[in-house]
Amino acid sequence: MKIPLRAITAALVLLIMIASCVKRQEILLYEEKGESIPAVDSLYDYSKNLYKNAQYKEAIQYSKNIIDKYPTSEKVDEALSLLLLSKYRLKDYRGIINSVAGKEKLYKGRSAEADILYITAQSLEKLGKKNDAAKTYFDILKLPIKTNLKDKSEENLEKLIEKELTFSEVRKLASRYEKTSLGCFTLYYAARKGLSLGKEQEARKIYNHMKRLYPNNKLTLEITEMLKGEKFVTLTGGAIGFLAPLTEEYGIFGKRVKKGFELALKGKSLKVISGDTRGSPLGAFEEII
Structure with missing residues (x-):
């Protein structure tokens, strides 16, 4: 049976159209208000x-589109970081926590991981x-990366601790991380916190474990030196005076x-009240009175 030439031509045209559509889908497009923007x-x-x-609101919208439509893209962690930064600028701290929750797979082990964690910590x-x-x-x-963050x-972390x-929260942190690469770091701060609060006995227990x-x-x-009293003084509040020549010949x-x-x-928790003696006994006397 002979196939009409017209049918063969129609079939070829159809195949070309299908191939064209498949090729076009390889370059995904995102359309917004009639404007086509190459994806990702x-x-x-x-x-x-x-x-x-x-x-910032617009940046959030477009970043979210990357996250929702292209979760396997190489840029998805950077898009999430940008979304969080935009929300941080808008002071939407709770929105940041909600946006990052359950998204570990999108940024774990990727270049923007430190940025995402830092924005999250700041928001918390x-x-x-x-x-x-x-x-x-x-x-x-x-x-396992080098970053100024x-x-x-x-x-x-030091300020928070x-x-x-x-002290109880710091001890729990120390217990959680003591056998990691940060173990000594956490135990150090737990012992130091205990000493600063005058809880020497508990601090010594942490120190012995350390x-x-x-x-x-x-x-x-x-910490050994602190416990000897050579480098540590327990001060809990108030003010402390400091007198020295801050100007004149010996100011430097x-x-x-x-x-x-x-x-x-x-x-x-101490306020330092400074006085300038100008390098003379009279100057010191004037500052005291």
Whole structure:
């Protein structure tokens, strides 16, 4: 049976149309208000520009589209980070926590993981969830990458431990992380917190545990010195006076001493009241009266 030429032509045209559609689908497009934007890379760049121009709500919308439509994309973690940053600018801290919940698979082990965790920790702090924030900072410190966010996280963590968290909360953190790479770090802060609150007996228990696990670590040795009373003074509140020549001929030396004095009191609930003696007994007398 002969197949009519017209039927063969129609079949070929149909095949070409199908192939064209398949090829077109390989380059996914995102359409918004009649404008076609190549998916993922272009959409992410577009979202980033919106963020730079302080159009945070729009940046959230476009970033969310990447997350929802292209969850396996290489850019999905960066899109999530951008979404969280935009919400942070809008002070939507609770929205950040909701957006990141259950999304670990999207950023775990990826380039934006530290950024996402840091924004999350900052938001938890803003919401008053200090303990959860501390845990998240610890998660950043555990990451096997080099990032300046580790330094910031350690600094924020130190402030939380010294000023915000209770001794009980710090002990729980120490117990949770004691056998990880951060073990000595957490035990150190737990012991130090105990000492700062005058709970020497409990601090010594933590220290003894610390000695068994990390006998030669520099942090263990530092607690040893604190317990000897060589580097630690229990100060709980109030004000303390400081007199030194801060101007005139010896001002440069007085300022250095003052800086060391303030460093020694870092983390204490004390107000330093400074007085400038100008390098003379009369100057000191005038400051006192």
